[in-house]
Amino acid sequence: MSMDRRFVLKGMALGSLAGLTLGGALPALGAAHGSPRSSAARPALVLVNQGAEQSAFVQGARATGAAVQVRQIGGDLTDLLSLQSQLGSGRKMRLIGLLDDASAALVVDMARSAGARVEWLGQHTARGGVTRHRLLNTASAEGCARQLGRQLHGCGAGFELTEERLGSAAPARQLSAAPRNQRHADQWAAGIGYLLGSLGAGRPTAAPLIAQAGAPLDGSFVSFSIET
């Protein structure tokens, strides 16, 4: 198998796909508060960095209607070792998160050591209103990358998205679009929060539009969905 071959689904084709689901404006998050969009979404512990408890990602996760508990992770060894001990406790738990590279490297590896299942692993960069996403997924996240692509396209932000499916003989899937506007710069993070929050609760749907708070997210992040 050639590792370099790519299936490329670029701008125009994606635009038509996006048109099917988005049509016009995205639904506002306000409408979703208190009225779960997906009652099947399961409870989750949401891991984010310090100061991100109201972030777009958390808003997206909350919008699923699932019970979510948010935990902020610092670089402190104690935080991470406590998480490691929880992961290894044998208790059922579901973790989703959007963390900086350093923290995520540790969390994901601790999940491996604990024998946890990882359904979604995403590497994301947001810079100057353009985002890039590299996903390593499993069959249980089927349709999520495509849905995220539609969502990103609908928001008008430029993006590149590559999805590898573990073990798939198919080449990596690539989606991309040029930026059209910057109005919903953080919607990508909300979209991922929503997708991960509702993973396993049926066909992935579009996240509601979040209220943009402060400066847009900028930098590099890792998203994940982990189950023990």
Added chain:
Amino acid sequence: MSEQNNGVLPRGVTQQEFNAAVEKFRALLGNENVLVEQQQLVPYNKIMMSVENAAHAPSAAVTATTVEQVQGVVKICNEHRIPIWTISTGRNFGYGSAAPGQRGQVILDLKKMNKIIKVDPEMCYALVEPGVTYGQLYDYIQENNLPVMLSFSAPSAIAGPVGNTMDRGVGYTPYGEHFMMQCGMEVVLANGDVYRTGMGGVKGSNTWQIFKWGYGPTLDGMFTQSNYGICTKMGFWLMPKPPVFKPFEIIFENEEDIVEIVEVLRPLRIRGIIPNSAVIANILWEAGSGNVRRSDYITEPGHTPDEIQKQIQKDTGMGAWNLYAALYGTQEQVDVNWKIIVDEFKKLGKGRIVTQEEAGDKQPFKYRAELMSGVPNLQEFGLYNWRGGGGSMWFAPVSEARGSECRKQAALAKRVLHKHGLDYVAEFIVAPRDMHHVIDVLYDRTNEEETQRADACFAELLDEFEKEGYAVYRVNTRFQERVAQSYGKAKRDLEHAIKRAVDPNNILAPGRSGIDLDTYKS
């Protein structure tokens, strides 16, 4: 019971043959120790190298808990020609992490073999299984109030002594050259035999962790960075905890200072005045591990210009080079050596000395002091946030501990990295005669073009260093075949002759350090 259906198979193995082996693994290890589902394998496939994850996707992962089970796994692998890639804790970040060297290899994960078999506080040694972490050992030592200390690499708490030593990793204490401090290992060979090195074969011996050499050929080294056996126990020496520990830093303002730093430092190391594996970290390493991000200063792609690096120095008080070392012993010993060091650097007329009292809890001093005193922390993971994007490959050439050589290597590495739009993020780990010149090639894996640049950059670093007679001491699994070529045909022929003798079915980690009976052509 789930079938393996993830589409990944070991090289040359049919699905039918593979399934038969999986059934035997299940019978031997229990279902819960045979992982074949995609969700179970994703965390083994998180890599930081400049290739797609698919190139290092495992077909399965199995976990063993006893030596007998490891022997059983090896037997099954021989019967079905299944290649296995063994990991202990799998925390070899930037060198391949927990992923197999080649697509389709079955991971043998020894994380559950995590018994601390013995810690002898009088003879100052430990004997452990592969899954034991430094954090686990640290807790054991603390809980039992033992007068010994550990030496570990920066991932400290979560990495383990067996994996680190088998890969010839280093730490930052006087016992920092870990393989030198290793004493006695137990190895399961490809034919299922259990071989103990040194004194370990002598019935009733109590000197297995005391005397390294035993009788006749000493083979410990043969099992490091290789694929001749699976280490299931390892002994290593522990340093007595000193009554006084005095860490210090010396900050140098200019890149060119590296020449004089090394010229002053080498005699101090060779004479044992500075006893530990000291470190000279450059500004970007220092900044990254001190929680500074590149994006705090510049968002343009490419390497970080020198004027920005100078600005970071100005804002943070960090140096172009930052030397960290420590003294250990009684107050009298420390005082004598401290005076010698201060006098030597005063003579140089350069360098600002910072003591622990002056630094307080400031990073990166704090984590450096902890590493040099055997206290685990995870501060250095901050390097991954310097540029972000999840790409990291260690380029680690060996250098003479000579100022001119260090300057030459630093300039060469910087030139190649900058040509490819990447940063020179480096430290020298200082042994008496050599330097491990460790460079973190950091890049953004979400950016396909940058990933390709990083790949080309790493290849060019290897080429350019080789032209000058330099080679790396350790490398990620993406480039292991290339690095093996640097060390010459005679060595490779011998390594493959040994491989044919000890593992004729080529089941143990084919490709490790370029040793692979299926692909090597003499």
